[in-house]
């Protein structure tokens with residue numbers, strides 16, 4: 632069995648999905664506040680875990696549909712148990728093999744993309760799933776510049792593609808995105824890296840041709 636899937640199936644059952652929600656929540660919510668959700672929109676969360684971001688976004692007035700996908704079946708089972716609006720839907724699939732006909736206004740991913748077998752293929756898929764002018768928001772704490780997190784791959788013992796901020800930018804540009812980056816820091820956090828580097832958010836916009 633795929634080791635990434637196996638690890639996150641375990642996390643879905645031992646409470647670590649909720650721990651991630653707590654760990655990532657502050658910076659994600661801070662970042663989401665910088666996005667304008669004032670026109671009707673559809674939303675996809677790639678690697679949604681227990682679905683907390685989907686539930687949050689579905690509460691936005693202008694949200695028409697918020698979908699979460701995850702390659703861990705057990706994460707999707709947890710997410711489905713927590714559904715609290717008709718706008719939410721969850722599917723068990725990885726981003727590499729997703730089959731979905733509609734296109735989205737916004738795609739989001741927090742701490743998930745670097746587990747993909749190929750970030751290049753994942754980005755290609757995400758690009759195709761966006762409407763022209765649509766945006767992909769990708770958050771990562773695990774990047775070379777943020778040295779404290781580099782050791783995570785040894786601890787996790789699963790595939791985690793480590794890239795620098797510069798390399799992430801190139802990956803996005805090669806996929807066709809116009810990019811912007813932002814570091815969201817938590818200045819009161821006990822962890823030094825959260826204060827000094829924080830979460831790197833890369834926003835990729837699909838150009839209108």
Ligand SMILES: C[S@@+](CC[C@H](N)C(=O)[O-])C[C@H]1O[C@@H](n2cnc3c(N)ncnc32)[C@H](O)[C@@H]1O
Nearest residue numbers: 639651678680701702703725726741743746747
């Ligand atoms: C570190 S967790 C983050 C979960 C959630 N985004 C959060 O912030 O709480 C990474 C999640 O991505 C999922 N994942 C990893 N690779 C994936 C892929 N290729 N396609 C879809 N989901 C994937 C994992 O199963 C896991 O639930």
